[in-house]
Amino acid sequence: MLTVWGRATSSNVQAVMWTIGELGLAHVRHDLGHVHGGLDTPEYKAMNPNGLVPTVRDGDGAPMWESAAIVRYLAAKYGDETFWPRDPDARVRLDMWAEWIKTTFGPHFGGQVFWPLIGRPLAGGPEALAEAIEALKPLARMLDARIGAGPYLAGEHLSFADMIVGVQLYRYYTLDFDRARTPALDAYYARLCARPAYREHAMVSYDSLRIAP
Numbered sequence: 001m002l003t004v005w006g007r008a009t010s011s012n013v014q015a016v017m018w019t020i021g022e023l024g025l026a027h028v029r030h031d032l033g034h035v036h037g038g039l040d041t042p043e044y045k046a047m048n049p050n051g052l053v054p055t056v057r058d059g060d061g062a063p064m065w066e067s068a069a070i071v072r073y074l075a076a077k078y079g080d081e082t083f084w085p086r087d088p089d090a091r092v093r094l095d096m097w098a099e100w101i102k103t104t105f106g107p108h109f110g111g112q113v114f115w116p117l118i119g120r121p122l123a124g125g126p127e128a129l130a131e132a133i134e135a136l137k138p139l140a141r142m143l144d145a146r147i148g149a150g151p152y153l154a155g156e157h158l159s160f161a162d163m164i165v166g167v168q169l170y171r172y173y174t175l176d177f178d179r180a181r182t183p184a185l186d187a188y189y190a191r192l193c194a195r196p197a198y199r200e201h202a203m204v205s206y207d208s209l210r211i212a213p
Helices: 011-023 044-049 069-078 088-117 127-148 162-165 169-174 183-193 196-201
Strands: 003-004 026-030 054-059
Touching: 003 011, 011 026, 011 069, 011 162, 011 183, 011 196, 026 054, 044 054, 044 162, 054 162, 069 088, 088 127, 088 162, 088 169, 127 183, 162 183
Parallel strands: 003 026
Antiparallel strands: 003 054
């Protein structure tokens, strides 16, 4: 039994929960963070010194934190060859895109587009937001080119990398802003939306995160 600490509205928690859902793993999740609080208690800090979510414990194992590391752990332990390729050469071709989404696309989209659009303005105001949206377009086109005919990052089969890359797209596609033309990425997102585990764990309303003007 997996125990997950973290609110459903966290995109990092969503990546872990989507992985759990796709792998069909028994679990229990506790809402922590944001309006739920609980991250600054001594008990939680003993598990996760960062005081962030998610934290996961697999049975009686040691607590794990950092969502991408947890996804990789679950994939390696419970996934089959298609979900977690055992061949390092095959795996790295997926993993570099999982890293790219966490280090390049995700921080730009989250910090420069998502949060400003839901109520945390950029220091430069509307002009800075417009520039950030334009700067996001070539990144989206890079991902579009990588997806190609897909249907997934590894081809015919869903993999651990989709968990880390695809979880970003619900917010990307449901916010109202001028996105790049990306037909392959659009089709990829539509395929993810057809998956029950994605609908349950990644397509989570972010209205509670909006900041009142």
